[in-house]
Amino acid sequence: MHNFIKQTALSIGFDACGIAKAEALTEDAAFMESWLAEGQHGDMSWLARNFEKRTNPQLLVPGCKSVVVVLLNYFPEEKQNPDAPKIAKYAYSETDYHLVIKAKLNELEQKITEVYGKDIVVPEFQHLFVDSAPVLERRWAQRAGLGWIGKHTQLIHPGLGSYCFIGILMLNVETQYDEPIRPQCGSCTRCMDACPTKAINNGSLDARRCISFLTIESKSDIPDEFQSKLSGCALGCDICADVCPWNAKWAVPNNHTELKPAAGMLHWDKSEWQNLSQEQFNVTFRHSAIKRAGFVKLKKNISVTTQPE
Numbered sequence: 001m002h003n004f005i006k007q008t009a010l011s012i013g014f015d016a017c018g019i020a021k022a023e024a025l026t027e028d029a030a031f032m033e034s035w036l037a038e039g040q041h042g043d044m045s046w047l048a049r050n051f052e053k054r055t056n057p058q059l060l061v062p063g064c065k066s067v068v069v070v071l072l073n074y075f076p077e078e079k080q081n082p083d084a085p086k087i088a089k090y091a092y093s094e095t096d097y098h099l100v101i102k103a104k105l106n107e108l109e110q111k112i113t114e115v116y117g118k119d120i121v122v123p124e125f126q127h128l129f130v131d132s133a134p135v136l137e138r139r140w141a142q143r144a145g146l147g148w149i150g151k152h153t154q155l156i157h158p159g160l161g162s163y164c165f166i167g168i169l170m171l172n173v174e175t176q177y178d179e180p181i182r183p184q185c186g187s188c189t190r191c192m193d194a195c196p197t198k199a200i201n202n203g204s205l206d207a208r209r210c211i212s213f214l215t216i217e218s219k220s221d222i223p224d225e226f227q228s229k230l231s232g233c234a235l236g237c238d239i240c241a242d243v244c245p246w247n248a249k250w251a252v253p254n255n256h257t258e259l260k261p262a263a264g265m266l267h268w269d270k271s272e273w274q275n276l277s278q279e280q281f282n283v284t285f286r287h288s289a290i291k292r293a294g295f296v297k298l299k300k301n302i303s304v305t306t307q308p309e
């Protein structure tokens with residue numbers, strides 16, 4: 001079953017697949033408890049909800065025994081116009097990545113159940129996840145042998161780097177499991193040194209300082225102390241990933257047609273972004289993950305990040 005699942009995941013188009021035993025994430029629970037108590041999650045109050053379920057898959061999906069983790073490389077072939085306010089690479093795609101991965105996970109589940117029977121999933125509980133439920137995706141990916149969690153807190157896959165989406169399929173059957181990989185950051189601190197807001201502290205991320213959080217998740221205006229530190233970022237931030245030597249070594253452009261960039265977006269220059277209208281936003285990003293941030297937030301971010309020093 002182990003090999004069948006992994007080979008099927010690759011045949012469907014995922015770039016990597018691993019399987020971990022479903023068990024309580026005791027160490028992560030302790031870390032998250034103090035991280036939340038310190039308020040480092042900012043106004044992402046949803047992170048504090050379902051705390052027990054986030055750290056114990058059996059509470060989330062009763063009967064769950066195995067966690068299948070898949071990766072989809074999103075590193076783009078083409079980058080934005082260098083003059084433009086920066087959009088994180090994960091958001092280039094015309095189609096929202098949640099939909100792309102969900103469709104592939106559904107196909108994977110269907111192929112597995114065709115061979116091993118429908119009883120290996122519990123249909124009455126959600127068991128496919130893409131950023132959509134209380135699941136610690138990076139930890140499961142690490143446990144499933146798909147890489148290690150770098151000091152910048154992202155998963156680094158040996159062979160793909162860190163520009164990967166993570167999808168999860170929970171099964172209520174035991175199988176063989178993959179061995180976790182030893183962390184390979186060593187004495188490197190490039191991500192910590194490059195972070196313009198000093199949001200990384202050796203494997204812990206203060207979301208309140210992170211440009212990704214400030215430009216996407218946060219409901220508040222960007223605090224004054226960070227306005228001059230956005231480094232041209234308008235939606236998300238790739239700075240710590242871009243400087244990581246493992247990405248320089250391993251990240252290669254994805255070959256997923258489903259992730260083709262939203263029409264024209266990569267060629268827009270600064271003034272085209274500044275003059276983006278609500279209608280143009282609605283049309284260009286109608287299926288994109290960018291619409292989750294919303295037009296108003298994006299325009300505010302553009303205005304802050306392009307203001308003269």
Ligand code: SF4
Pocket residue numbers: 152194195196197198199200205209210211212237238239240241
């Ligand atoms: S995403 Fe940007 S702001 Fe956040 S930790 Fe990385 S470099 Fe710092």
Ligand code: SF4
Pocket residue numbers: 150151152153184185186188189190191192240243244245246
């Ligand atoms: S930049 Fe260095 S420390 Fe940071 S994640 Fe990459 S290897 Fe690890």
